[in-house]
Amino acid sequence: MSGQTFQLHVNGTSYAVTAPDRKTLGDALREDCGLTGTHLGCEQGVCGTCTVIVDGRPVRSCLMFARQAEGAQIRTVEGLAQGERLHPLQQAFIDAHALQCGFCTPGFLMLIVGALEQDPDMTEDELAEVLSSNLCRCTGYAAIAKAALAAYPRPATPAE
Amino acid sequence: MKAPPFTLHRPATVDEAAGLLAALADEGALVLAGGQSLVPMMALRLAYPPDLIDINGIAGLDRIELSGDHLAIGALARHHDFRRSVVPGPFGALLARISHEIAHYPIRTRGTFCGSLAHADPASEWCLTAATLGAEMVLRSQAGERAVPVADWFEGAMATVREPEELLVEVRLSRPAEGSAWGFYEFNRRAGDFAIGAALAGYRLEGGAMRDVHVGIGAIEEVPRRLGEVEAALEGQPPGPEAFRTAARIAAGAVEPLEDFATPADYRRDLAVTAIERALAEAALAQPGQRGMAA
Numbered sequence: 001m002s003g004q005t006f007q008l009h010v011n012g013t014s015y016a017v018t019a020p021d022r023k024t025l026g027d028a029l030r031e032d033c034g035l036t037g038t039h040l041g042c043e044q045g046v047c048g049t050c051t052v053i054v055d056g057r058p059v060r061s062c063l064m065f066a067r068q069a070e071g072a073q074i075r076t077v078e079g080l081a082q083g084e085r086l087h088p089l090q091q092a093f094i095d096a097h098a099l100q101c102g103f104c105t106p107g108f109l110m111l112i113v114g115a116l117e118q119d120p121d122m123t124e125d126e127l128a129e130v131l132s133s134n135l136c137r138c139t140g141y142a143a144i145a146k147a148a149l150a151a152y153p154r155p156a157t158p159a160e
Numbered sequence: 161m162k163a164p165p166f167t168l169h170r171p172a173t174v175d176e177a178a179g180l181l182a183a184l185a186d187e188g189a190l191v192l193a194g195g196q197s198l199v200p201m202m203a204l205r206l207a208y209p210p211d212l213i214d215i216n217g218i219a220g221l222d223r224i225e226l227s228g229d230h231l232a233i234g235a236l237a238r239h240h241d242f243r244r245s246v247v248p249g250p251f252g253a254l255l256a257r258i259s260h261e262i263a264h265y266p267i268r269t270r271g272t273f274c275g276s277l278a279h280a281d282p283a284s285e286w287c288l289t290a291a292t293l294g295a296e297m298v299l300r301s302q303a304g305e306r307a308v309p310v311a312d313w314f315e316g317a318m319a320t321v322r323e324p325e326e327l328l329v330e331v332r333l334s335r336p337a338e339g340s341a342w343g344f345y346e347f348n349r350r351a352g353d354f355a356i357g358a359a360l361a362g363y364r365l366e367g368g369a370m371r372d373v374h375v376g377i378g379a380i381e382e383v384p385r386r387l388g389e390v391e392a393a394l395e396g397q398p399p400g401p402e403a404f405r406t407a408a409r410i411a412a413g414a415v416e417p418l419e420d421f422a423t424p425a426d427y428r429r430d431l432a433v434t435a436i437e438r439a440l441a442e443a444a445l446a447q448p449g450q451r452g453m454a455a
Contacts, residue, residue: 020165021212022162027162044200045267046200048264048266058269059266059269060266060270062199062203063199063200064199064270065199129265130264132352134264
């Protein structure tokens with residue numbers, strides 16, 4: 001593949017990537033870093049399946065060009081588990097049956113982890129709004145919300 | 161789909177960016193800030209710039225600072241940066257409230273305030289905010305700097321007076337009047353989707369009467385704007401559901417609504433009235449002393 005060569009720092013590992021400027025971060029993660037846990041869905045920023053964490057913030061990796069992520073700390077679904085020990089949110093997804101086909105799962109995991117690490121004081125209502133960012137075509141949102149709340153318990157939303 | 165081929169430039173300073181624009185804008189170079197509208201347009205092949213000038217590496221452009229009568233918002237301030245009050249008090253609370261209406265969380269972490277003003281989508285929440293509160297757009301090019309008031313900024317849907325070689329480096333958003341209270345209402349069919357209609361309204365109370373009335377609409381017409389006729393009907397009146405309804409109805413005859421395959425003009429005409437009424441109702445709840453967004 002022609003293009004410039006640059007480094008991507010993903011889950012604590014550096015990858016030398018040679019890619020044309022138009023290559024998205026999502027494609028580079030899959031094709032050049034071999035990290036196929038990140039899924040590409042719509043490639044136009046609507047579905048959220050490709051969500052990864054860049055410098056602490058969840059972003060759509062189809063709406064960022066790979067070279068823009070040079071120098072940034074990138075986290076993907078492969079970086080969640082510590083060895084054999086799943087991330088608490090991954091375990092909660094299993095416990096709550098929060099996936100059916102599983103295609104959207106990596107995006108939801110990175111969305112939830114990224115948003116709640118950024119905004120740990122987020123309310124349950126705000127969390128629901130965050131979950132609306134990504135599409136789950138199996139319509140498993142109730143179970144996904146249950147898993148997110150199990151991994152990141154929220155104080156009850158105060159009555160108005 | 162993938163974006164068509166282009167060359168990515170990553171300037172480290174505003175001067176460098178202005179130099180690149182001077183050299184490349186004539187051939188169609190575009191500025192890349194958050195990229196949350198531009199990159200999808202490239203993927204859909206609605207935009208195919210030969211060069212992208214990525215300003216994300218320019219230090220200092222992310223500032224958000226209260227400066228006299230305005231809030232200075234740099235070209236790299238993200239929607240996300242407004243989610244908690246950027247300034248103490250109701251002005252910050254209003255901007256936080258509006259920021260949550262913009263698209264979705266992971267879009268807001270990248271998309272920028274200034275990018276929204278430069279893109280000028282009719283449905284943009286920040287364009288409505290700038291049009292209603294008042295704002296000045298600061299443009300930089302190799303020729304120098306100029307400031308454009310919001311009333312002269314929009315030329316139509318997704319069109320502004322910015323010249324291709326100019327970089328929007330800052331938006332100066334006017335601070336609302338002391339003691340004013342604000343309300344915002346937006347309607348769309350799905351969470352996070354483009355607004356079909358939105359309104360921002362505010363006023364302050366003086367001896368029981370509304371003063372400094374501001375009523376702006378967005379997503380209804382090609383360009384967001386204040387509705388002088390509606391504001392005049394409210395000015396000096398005591399607030400209340402009847403006054404709000406009577407004034408909001410004036411909007412039906414004052415707007416020239418956008419039309420699309422799913423939304424006839426009459427629908428948006430009705431929606432303009434409803435959105436204004438609801439924004440005013442929220443402003444009434446936010447009056448000083450009440451919990452809400454009073455200045």
